Amino acid sequence: MKVRYILPAFEVLRDESKCVNCRLCERECANGVHSFDSERGRMIANDAKCVDCHRCVCTCPTGALKIAETKDVYRSNANWSRAAIDEIYRQAESGGVLLSSMGNPDTYPEFWNRLLINASQVTNPPIDPLREPMETQVRLGSGRVKIERDENGRLKTALPPQLELQVPVMFSAMSYGSVSYNVHAALARAAKELGIYYNTGEGGLHRDLYGYGDHTIVQVASGRFGVFREYLDAAAAIEIKMGQGAKPGIGGHLPAAKITPAVARTRMIPEGSDAISPAPHHDIYSIEDLRQLVMSVKEATGCRKPVIVKVAAVHNIEAIASGIARSGADVIAIDGFRGGTGAAPTRIRDNVGIPVELALARVDDRLREEGVRDNVSIVVGGSIRSSADMLKAIALGADACYIGTAALISLGCHLCRSCHTGICNWGIATQIPDLVARLDPDEGARRLVNLVTAWKHELEEMMGCMGINSVEALRGNRLMLRGIGMTESELRLLGVKPAGESM
Amino acid sequence: MKINANGYTAKKLNIMIGRSNDESIEIEGVIGQRYIGTALSGKILEIEGAPGNALGAFLDGAKIELFGNAQEATGDTMNAGEIVIHGNAGDATGYAMRGGEIFIEGDVGYRCGIHMKAYRGNSPAIVIGGKAGSFLGEYQAGGTIVVLGDGRAGGAVAGYFCGTGMHGGEIWLRSQDAPAALPEQVKTERVKGVPSNVEMLIKKWCAKFGKEAINYTGDEFLKLSPDDANPYKRLYTPN
Ligand code: SF4
Ligand code: SF4
Numbered sequence: 256m257k258v259r260y261i262l263p264a265f266e267v268l269r270d271e272s273k274c275v276n277c278r279l280c281e282r283e284c285a286n287g288v289h290s291f292d293s294e295r296g297r298m299i300a301n302d303a304k305c306v307d308c309h310r311c312v313c314t315c316p317t318g319a320l321k322i323a324e325t326k327d328v329y330r331s332n333a334n335w336s337r338a339a340i341d342e343i344y345r346q347a348e349s350g351g352v353l354l355s356s357m358g359n360p361d362t363y364p365e366f367w368n369r370l371l372i373n374a375s376q377v378t379n380p381p382i383d384p385l386r387e388p389m390e391t392q393v394r395l396g397s398g399r400v401k402i403e404r405d406e407n408g409r410l411k412t413a414l415p416p417q418l419e420l421q422v423p424v425m426f427s428a429m430s431y432g433s434v435s436y437n438v439h440a441a442l443a444r445a446a447k448e449l450g451i452y453y454n455t456g457e458g459g460l461h462r463d464l465y466g467y468g469d470h471t472i473v474q475v476a477s478g479r480f481g482v483f484r485e486y487l488d489a490a491a492a493i494e495i496k497m498g499q500g501a502k503p504g505i506g507g508h509l510p511a512a513k514i515t516p517a518v519a520r521t522r523m524i525p526e527g528s529d530a531i532s533p534a535p536h537h538d539i540y541s542i543e544d545l546r547q548l549v550m551s552v553k554e555a556t557g558c559r560k561p562v563i564v565k566v567a568a569v570h571n572i573e574a575i576a577s578g579i580a581r582s583g584a585d586v587i588a589i590d591g592f593r594g595g596t597g598a599a600p601t602r603i604r605d606n607v608g609i610p611v612e613l614a615l616a617r618v619d620d621r622l623r624e625e626g627v628r629d630n631v632s633i634v635v636g637g638s639i640r641s642s643a644d645m646l647k648a649i650a651l652g653a654d655a656c657y658i659g660t661a662a663l664i665s666l667g668c669h670l671c672r673s674c675h676t677g678i679c680n681w682g683i684a685t686q687i688p689d690l691v692a693r694l695d696p697d698e699g700a701r702r703l704v705n706l707v708t709a710w711k712h713e714l715e716e717m718m719g720c721m722g723i724n725s726v727e728a729l730r731g732n733r734l735m736l737r738g739i740g741m742t743e744s745e746l747r748l749l750g751v752k753p754a755g756e757s758m
Numbered sequence: 759m760k761i762n763a764n765g766y767t768a769k770k771l772n773i774m775i776g777r778s779n780d781e782s783i784e785i786e787g788v789i790g791q792r793y794i795g796t797a798l799s800g801k802i803l804e805i806e807g808a809p810g811n812a813l814g815a816f817l818d819g820a821k822i823e824l825f826g827n828a829q830e831a832t833g834d835t836m837n838a839g840e841i842v843i844h845g846n847a848g849d850a851t852g853y854a855m856r857g858g859e860i861f862i863e864g865d866v867g868y869r870c871g872i873h874m875k876a877y878r879g880n881s882p883a884i885v886i887g888g889k890a891g892s893f894l895g896e897y898q899a900g901g902t903i904v905v906l907g908d909g910r911a912g913g914a915v916a917g918y919f920c921g922t923g924m925h926g927g928e929i930w931l932r933s934q935d936a937p938a939a940l941p942e943q944v945k946t947e948r949v950k951g952v953p954s955n956v957e958m959l960i961k962k963w964c965a966k967f968g969k970e971a972i973n974y975t976g977d978e979f980l981k982l983s984p985d986d987a988n989p990y991k992r993l994y995t996p997n
Contacts, residue, residue, distance in 0.1 A: 342997060351995030478873055478897075479854035483837040484797045484818045523856055523877040525900055528926050537869050537896065538831055538850040547792065551815040551834065554772060555797040601997045676996055 260344040264337075265307045266323045267300035273319035274298055280311035280320060285678050285690055308671035310680035342601070353601035356674035356684070358501060358593045358638055358660060361605050365593070366612035366738075366745070367644045371754050373735045375722035382724050384715035390725035391711055393423045393655055395492075395632040396561045396585040415585060416561045418492055420655055421450030422711045423726050424645060426703075427590075427636045427657035428474050428494065428565070430456030432509045432518040432530065433597030433674070434663075435691040438683055441666060441699030443467035448700065449707050454657070457496055457507055457532060459521035465489050472563065475552060477506060478532025480522040487556050492586070494563040495548055498534065500594030500611070500637040502603045503567030506533035509597075513677050515686045542578035549583045561585035568592060568614035568637065569607075576618040580627040588657060589614050591637025595660040597684055598675035611637040612651065616749045619652025619731060642713035651749065652731040665706040666699045734758060763788040763807065772796060775803065788826075795822050799839070811848075814841050817858060830867070833860050836882070842966050846888070855882040855901070859959070863967045864888040868917070869896055874927060876900025885963040892917030894937070895982070899926040904959055906932045906974055914938065921982050929982040930956050936980060947981040 267288060276298060280289040286306060292299045305322060312320045329337050342353055375381040382389070396417030403411040426442045439461060442453035447470045454472040459481020464471070468489035475482050476496040487493060498504070509518075509530040519526040539545050549562050564579045565588035566572070572589065579587050591611020596604065615635050622628040635648050636657030645656045664670065667681040674684030682694035714726075723729050737754040738746045746753055759780040763771055768791040775783055775794075781801055788794070788807030795803050795813060798820035805813075805824045814822045815834040827845035836855035843860070849867035852860050857880035865888035872893065874882055882901035887908045894916040895903050907915030913935055920937040921929060921944040931937070936946055952960065957975050964971040 345995050345997060349995040352993050353997040354994040355997045479835045482816075482835050482854070483856075484799070484816055487797070487816070520878070524875050525877065525926060528899055531897055531899070531923065531925065532873075533897065533923070537872050537893070538834070538853055547811055547831065551793050551796055551812045551831075554768065554793040554812075555816045558769070600994075673996075 259303075260348070261341050262325070262327055263302035263305065264325055264341075265305045266302055266325050267305055267311075268321040268323055269298060269300065270319045270321075271297070273317045275317055275319075277316060280315055283310050283314045283680065285680055285687065306671045306673040306676075307669075308673070308680045309669040354598055354675050355601040355604055355672060356596055356598050357670055357672040358595045359605050360672070363592075363610070365638075366610055366741070366749065367640075367647055369738055369740050370612075370647045370749075370751065371737045371739055372643070372646065372650075372717060372721060373737070374720045379722045381722050382719040384712075384719040387719075387724060389715040389718060390727065391422050391714060393420050393726050394418065395420065395634065395654055397631060398629040399627075413558075416492075416559055417585075418452060418561055419450070420452070422707055422714070423649060423653075423655040424639075424707060424710065425451050425472070425634070425655060425657055426453035426662050427588075427594075427659035428454040428456040428472075428496065428499075429597070429659055429663075430458030430474075430480075430507070430509070431461055431521050432458040432513055432686070433507075434684055435679075435682055435686060435694065436461060436517065437691050437694040437696045437699065438663070438666065439464060440696035441694070441703060442662065443470065444696060444700035445703035445707070446470040448704050451707065452491060454494060455490075458509070458518065458530075459523060460486055460489060461517070461521050474565075475548075476532045477534070477536040478530065480524065480530060480532065483523070484555065487552065487560075490560065492561045492563055493552050493556065494565050494588065495545075495552065495584075496565045497536070497539070497545070498565065498567035498569075498590070499596065500567045500590030500592050500608055501596035502534075502599035503569050503592075503608045504534050505600060505603050506531065506535075508532075510677075513686050518686060542582055545579070545584075546582040553583065563588050563634070565590060567594075567607075568609045568611050570609060572609070572614045573617045573621040576633075577621055577625055577627070580622055580625075580630045584631060586632045586634055586654075587618070588634040588636065589618060590657070591635065593638035594636055595638075595663075596674075611635050612648075613745075613748050615648060615653055616651050616733075620750060642710035643717065645710060646714055646717050646729070647736060649726060649729050650732050650735050652733075654730060661706070662703060665702045666694060760784045760786070762786055763791060767791065768793045768810070775801065795820055798822075814839070817841065819858075827864075828862075833858070836860070838880070844967070849891070852882070852884045855884075856880055857882050859962070860884045861963050861966050862886045862888075865890070866894075867891045869893045871898055871901070871903045871929075872896040874898050874901040874903070876927065883959050885959050887963065887967060889914075890916040890920075892919055893922060894920045895924055895927070895929045896921070897923040897925070898929070898984075899924075901927045902930065902956065902959065903927070904930045904932075904956060904963075906960070906963070908969075920944070921984070924982070924984045925986070926984060928956075931980040931982065932974060932977055933980055934978055940982075943985055945983050945985045947983075949979045949981050951976050952979055 397415040446453040457476035473490040563586040564584040592608030632654040679685040736751045739754040764787040784804045786806040790810045792810035797816040799818040811830040817836040817839040819838045821840045823842040828847040830848040834853045838857040841860045846864035851870045854873035868891040885904045914937040915933040916937040961971045
């Protein structure tokens, strides 16, 4: 007798009075949960296969479906959660390393929600963004130049290359292969319309998207997938990926199953072989070595493009950032431990790294102390969920934010966290043509543009209430923040005063 | 065109190379300048001296011939072209190259050919006249690496951990001794004589360095290849 150790986590609830047996759910669910029982003449569901992506719920024409957490419970135990027990069953069955996706879902403290924003009252007036100009444009790049002029007063110094953003937010690296072509197409179109940038991730740039190069950041990772001269030339900026918040110290590994002919072509690798890019760049063991890669990328592009170095937020991020600020890089991107991923070992995702709020505050402080803050811009990502998170990040010292998960949610992602399976009913983290076709790039671009535009308005509104009229003036303005429910040391690390303490 | 590199930065050199209308450019007196010939296409460089790291990085079709020793990261992410080194080459030579050929008269350092990949019609190759350091062909995903071990009486011609993480391509070692600490997923095969593609590479190498192919091609080789293109697939369990 075969015993099932792992029991379904979800229950598919079908309201029989509403279900008209149209069988749409059967077609919409690529996980094969729904089927039609012809004997009994009604739809049935195999709960065990459900990942709670809500596709069937959202598409059911009569609203007959709901997904609920199972009412079946293991004997309650404050120490042994159901997840902890199930994971042991999985490993006892397979002997494998657990693989998960999307950001760390665990109940660690986070700090965005413990930061409160100031508002102007009486003595300095708020600003009405509907009436007064508000500047949300920012420039990313090195500001470290000694201006020299020739005898005619003309500028001798070549100004370092910069990126200009109309809103201090960009779409963070998600590789073609881990996400679908239609996701990239939507991101590219939206970035162009918004006057911002999207990041290709490390999987190369699809031929058809070269036209969006002015709004594209291309990535160079240890596996160098799809990296060649034209790729570098096409981009507005180049990002060297040293680490990723969801899996610091772990590289990318796209299984052969996700490598379709088009993905292989874009990555410039053979079909049918895994695409492995280990965390270590085996040519980088020091800041000197990093500098060399930064410089050779610059050399390859005639020094016309800013170079970003992306690292995960880890314990000694301050020292790392301090080195990067001296490596010739123009921008440091810091990815916090809540950052998303298409696939990462569960243990790494859930246990490695630190919150980006702390990393950001410390790095900003350290670079200021050392007088090198102007060498680089700082971009942070790793679970920026709203315009308020974005504003707080800027007030802590960031120049701009990266959003990945938020962008995918705007495209329909329901955070079912099954990207690593290659089946995504929303057409996002999949290469299955029928599923990819569910995401219309134009509609996707429209939703992304809406999201960022709404955030821009909210940012203006919040800045207005603080009496600040430009992102420039907000940046690093920690006096505008107060901490609530934090320990002394957390307040100290973030460099903010507790709520209730005045200026 | 002939350039004396003395006193020029790498950036200046690359600008001069780029602006020159000559197809063929000789550069002498090179002393430590890095990134020479980065992403270059359609030119032939002859270099004398000691260039710094990343010679011919992202090379895109140009030919570089160096009379001297190369440092680290020669031909990093090379896409197409040819690099010939009359001397030794340092670590990470041919990192992630996916096209073109590198011929080295002498030895290479660690991690030569790491991440090398084949791509559509392109199959990159590195031929090493002497011996290779440890981690030769690490994460190799395609292409061909040949180590001739010229002038060596016996013993392995590559260092420790050859082919770690290898999941494509081939390594040909002219030796009867397997390198130490070969990883499990690497298959070894003793072969007398080489197939025509490897023979072609050896002949090219010989032509460049004035050697007789007949002295190499019929010898006993050790062929290394991965036993699985998806080496990590069994490791994971969806959670
Ligand atoms: S996996 Fe998604 S589509 Fe399938 S039953 Fe569950 S919620 Fe519905
Ligand atoms: S991208 Fe798709 S598979 Fe991944 S969490 Fe979102 S809905 Fe689920």
